[in-house]
Amino acid sequence: MALDQSFVGRTYPPTDPYEVGREKIREFAEAIGDTNPAYTDAEAAKALGHSDVIAPPTFVFAITFKAAGQVIEDPQLGLDYSRVVHGDQKFAYTRPVRGGDRLSVTSTIEAIKTMAGNDIIDIRGEVHDEAGEHVVTAFTKLVARAAKEA
């Protein structure tokens, strides 16, 4: 069943702040095998002009995707998450995520389409720091594949 178009443009309340841990960044960098010292060594990050260790470019997805759960699990929207695959992902940065950041995400449904029985939903997550400054916007496209005829 096609998703309700009236949800396009809906914005959900900002999430409670997520505090970015330096050891969490280290764990993530190790998991992707990336030894860039800007992720683990504050002095190396400062030498590049950052005030603290920074996170790899895709790190913030864990935070924005959790926030997108507000949309995905909205019972009124009725998305069947068991059929959902990740279609596209994009990040647009004002500045990199840093250790110690307290980040809040505001999710908005940008578009809803139905193509060949697949429901396609675009979610924009605006990430702000504790001072209210923009850090990054995450654009996430999810595709709920058409249910097979019984």
Added chain:
Amino acid sequence: MTATISYDDVEVGTELPARTFPVSRATLVRYAGASGDFNPIHWNEKFAKEVGLPDVIAHGMFTMAEAIRVVTDWAGDPGAVAEYGVRFTKPVVVPDDETGALIEVSAKVAAKLDDDDRTVRVDLTAMSAGQKVLGMSRAVVRLA
């Protein structure tokens, strides 16, 4: 932000050093823990096959994270990445053996975007087992 590559030194068509990233089941378990994405299609072969996949597959976000390393290693400063987007076209299938899978990433400067902002667009290609696993894979990078 201090990228080590100068905007003036690159031209459209400049190739970045290509890289090959290995992925094993252990890599995926570690990534699941670090990212918080515990979807069983990334670690449970029985479950993956039940939902119609050929085998366990890598997280799309893992592949995306590996691919951009070609850009961040080249630029020097990971904070030089201003934009990064991909389309997940094919899954990276990770067999349960000694070698696992390989993600082969190449990239080149596709456009010089803004002489004042010193930004370039880098187009990436990510392949695994002979198939393109990321489509429309592009980054905007601010150079020195």
